[in-house]
Amino acid sequence: MDVWLQWAKGPLFWTALIFMLVGLLRHLGLTLWETARAYRRAGDKNVPTGQVLRSTARWIFPFDGLRNRWFYSFTTFVFHVGVILVPLFLAGHIKLWQTALGISWPAFPNALATTLTIIVVAASIMLVLQRALAKDSRILSRFQDYALPLFIAVPFLSGFLVMHPAWNPFARDPVLLVHVLSADLLLFLVPLTKLSHMTLLPFTQLVSQLAWHFPHDAGRRVGVTLGKESEPI
Amino acid sequence: MATAQKYSYNVEAKGLESNDKPRRFLQAFAAILQHGNYAVAMDTFARLSAKCGRCAASCQLYEATGAPEDIPCHRSELLLKIYRRYFTQSGLLKARLWGGFRLTDAYIDEMAEAYYRCTACRRCKVNCPVGIDHGLVTHLARWTLAEIDVIPRALLVSVREQLEGDTKNTSAIPVPALKDTCEFLEEELQDIYNVTIKYPFDVEGAEYVFFPAVSDYLMEADTLMGNAAVMHVTDASWTIGTGNYDGINYGLFYSDRMMERIVNNVIAEVRRLKGQKILIGECGHATRSAWYVPAFGGPDAPPVVNCLEYAHEMLEAGKIPLKPELIPERVTYHDPCNIARSGRIVEQPREILKAICADYVEMSPNRTDNYCCGGGGGTVSIDEIREFRTGPLGKRKAEQIRDTGAQIVISPCANCKKQLRELCQDNDLEDVEVLGLHDLLLRVIDFGVPAPVGANAQGQSEAWDWRG
Numbered sequence A: 001m002d003v004w005l006q007w008a009k010g011p012l013f014w015t016a017l018i019f020m021l022v023g024l025l026r027h028l029g030l031t032l033w034e035t036a037r038a039y040r041r042a043g044d045k046n047v048p049t050g051q052v053l054r055s056t057a058r059w060i061f062p063f064d065g066l067r068n069r070w071f072y073s074f075t076t077f078v079f080h081v082g083v084i085l086v087p088l089f090l091a092g093h094i095k096l097w098q099t100a101l102g103i104s105w106p107a108f109p110n111a112l113a114t115t116l117t118i119i120v121v122a123a124s125i126m127l128v129l130q131r132a133l134a135k136d137s138r139i140l141s142r143f144q145d146y147a148l149p150l151f152i153a154v155p156f157l158s159g160f161l162v163m164h165p166a167w168n169p170f171a172r173d174p175v176l177l178v179h180v181l182s183a184d185l186l187l188f189l190v191p192l193t194k195l196s197h198m199t200l201l202p203f204t205q206l207v208s209q210l211a212w213h214f215p216h217d218a219g220r221r222v223g224v225t226l227g228k229e230s231e232p233i
Numbered sequence B: 001m002a003t004a005q006k007y008s009y010n011v012e013a014k015g016l017e018s019n020d021k022p023r024r025f026l027q028a029f030a031a032i033l034q035h036g037n038y039a040v041a042m043d044t045f046a047r048l049s050a051k052c053g054r055c056a057a058s059c060q061l062y063e064a065t066g067a068p069e070d071i072p073c074h075r076s077e078l079l080l081k082i083y084r085r086y087f088t089q090s091g092l093l094k095a096r097l098w099g100g101f102r103l104t105d106a107y108i109d110e111m112a113e114a115y116y117r118c119t120a121c122r123r124c125k126v127n128c129p130v131g132i133d134h135g136l137v138t139h140l141a142r143w144t145l146a147e148i149d150v151i152p153r154a155l156l157v158s159v160r161e162q163l164e165g166d167t168k169n170t171s172a173i174p175v176p177a178l179k180d181t182c183e184f185l186e187e188e189l190q191d192i193y194n195v196t197i198k199y200p201f202d203v204e205g206a207e208y209v210f211f212p213a214v215s216d217y218l219m220e221a222d223t224l225m226g227n228a229a230v231m232h233v234t235d236a237s238w239t240i241g242t243g244n245y246d247g248i249n250y251g252l253f254y255s256d257r258m259m260e261r262i263v264n265n266v267i268a269e270v271r272r273l274k275g276q277k278i279l280i281g282e283c284g285h286a287t288r289s290a291w292y293v294p295a296f297g298g299p300d301a302p303p304v305v306n307c308l309e310y311a312h313e314m315l316e317a318g319k320i321p322l323k324p325e326l327i328p329e330r331v332t333y334h335d336p337c338n339i340a341r342s343g344r345i346v347e348q349p350r351e352i353l354k355a356i357c358a359d360y361v362e363m364s365p366n367r368t369d370n371y372c373c374g375g376g377g378g379t380v381s382i383d384e385i386r387e388f389r390t391g392p393l394g395k396r397k398a399e400q401i402r403d404t405g406a407q408i409v410i411s412p413c414a415n416c417k418k419q420l421r422e423l424c425q426d427n428d429l430e431d432v433e434v435l436g437l438h439d440l441l442l443r444v445i446d447f448g449v450p451a452p453v454g455a456n457a458q459g460q461s462e463a464w465d466w467r468g
Helices: A001-041 A049-058 A069-089 A091-103 A110-133 A135-138 A143-161 A172-192 A194-211 A218-225 B019-036 B040-050 B054-058 B059-064 B072-087 B090-097 B105-114 B134-146 B153-164 B175-193 B221-233 B256-272 B284-290 B295-299 B307-316 B347-356 B384-392 B395-404 B416-426 B437-444
Strands: B208-211 B275-282 B304-305 B328-331 B357-361 B407-412 B434-435
Touching: A001 A172, A001 A194, A001 B040, A069 A091, A069 A110, A069 A143, A091 B040, A091 B275, A110 A135, A110 A143, A110 A172, A135 B072, A135 B328, A143 A172, A143 A194, A172 A194, A194 B040, A194 B134, A218 B019, A218 B256, B019 B040, B019 B072, B019 B105, B019 B134, B019 B221, B040 B134, B040 B357, B054 B072, B072 B105, B072 B134, B105 B416, B134 B347, B134 B384, B153 B256, B175 B221, B175 B307, B208 B256, B221 B357, B221 B437, B256 B275, B256 B284, B256 B295, B275 B284, B284 B304, B304 B416, B304 B434, B307 B347, B307 B437, B328 B347, B328 B395, B328 B437, B347 B357, B347 B437, B384 B416, B395 B416, B407 B437, B434 B437
Parallel strands: B208 B275, B275 B304, B328 B357, B328 B407, B407 B434
Antiparallel strands: none
16 A cells, blocks of 8 residues: 555656646647737737736636626635645645655645635535536536546545544545545646646637737638639629 | 528528538638637637536527527537547547547538527627637638638628629619719708718828718618718818728628728728728727728728717817707617627717717616627628527517617617617517617707708608619
């Protein structure tokens, strides 16, 4: 068991982390490259940056956006807060970073981390239930839309059990192994699924805007490519 | 030209043939992605689409029908699925490993239907947490479909006349008829308002070259008289070019290739007349496509001014003298999506209306969050889908109008006006009058001369048809 744990916490974790970072950097690099290319080709370089920044900020800090389907939106919001903050600021995690790389930063009180963890687990179940119960989102949903929130809950639930042995009906080590393995797998999944919005979200408003900034003769060139430039309408 | 009811709208015969459409669609899509700026947006949308369903709560069509295919995200997925399968590495790999989705004629027919049930009003874009612009996807899908000849016939024949016809405008109005119409309008202004106003033609070096929706010359006499009156009282230097007097651009609705040519023709006419600025009349999509003048014409292209911006600026500057009496009826304002959604022209018309109306009320929601009239994206020109437009697509707008209790709905857009009139007829709102903003402004401009006795002080010119 210990060998497995060491493997999951060591080589597998580092591989997963690097895979995630490289994958996200690739997304980021390609998006920035393509965005810059779109801007270079745009006939009208006058991009309404204020509007783009406002709409981007509106969805990165979505307080205003909570009005539409507010309960669903609220669940999503608290889910994100926990998912982002707990892994980064849990004292136990910071200790691991310190051991491995000698770096550290201020930690959350464990009570806060526990509260947020419970919120994440509850919110992930609520998200899936709400998705399944509302007709419009149920119709749209793919397998990953149900699977991802539930899968994200696994490292949180197992982490909670490891931190609170009194609540844990299983042995500590297997649960810890589930915790680490599920977290590793999640890191692998980030760049491959819609979870990649963690790096791409800041660019969505900009790329939408730039798509409307047509290259000055794109239409003509499409006509030439398709051999239609002299075809009557 | 043969048409048939394969889709809910008519298309020309070649759009109905099964001539290798999937392959041609993919070729066209590839060419558009190669030359246009859509690829990075499609790539981002294809990765991030969260399927949260929030767009469903902002679509008036889905609110009315509750049909899955009317959810904006569901509709966008139709094209995103093709993008993922044929234009991403992982899609190509997956297809190689275990087959799966293939583009078929039936799938193309599904898209042809879906993307013309959407008016590309872009209300859902404002409410999408991951920023997917479903209006952009509709725009792109329609262009790609157009390249395989799936185009509503109503839009196609208008563009054909505008770009290749004798009259060079969408309503096929020849120059003599245009001049007759303007003479008639001059007489009306004289008879009703006792004021001599000329419609200037081909004045070289004019500051403003005027491009209304050309259909206004057939259907919106009061709007055009209002436009001329504003130019008259502000002493503007303006002209109508007889080489091109149509601001309409149906290319915006189905093909960037056509839109580009139409915008370039507008620029060419202004250059021919050595005019300084493009003045756009009361038309939503003419306004929006004119905003693409710098894109197609480059930095040296003439600046674009909308007549709403012009009237507002002149009113603010005190250059439009107004009668002391305000418009007594209850008036509300419908924001045309193409004018208001991006936030560019939102407050100007309101400030004008507040200055001239005694009882101005807002419909709710409004401004950038408005509901489409139900005739956006060119659908208003497709007469065969009227029942759909004034039914499920326009139901929400009809309710909004009813809730305001307004007697007059103002909308500075030829398309919105046509749709709103049909909407009111079909939804028991016959008493509601639908007007352009300049129609109302005309009624309260103080020309400094008394109106002739017995003149119809409400404006309301008789309908004029040059063909009669």
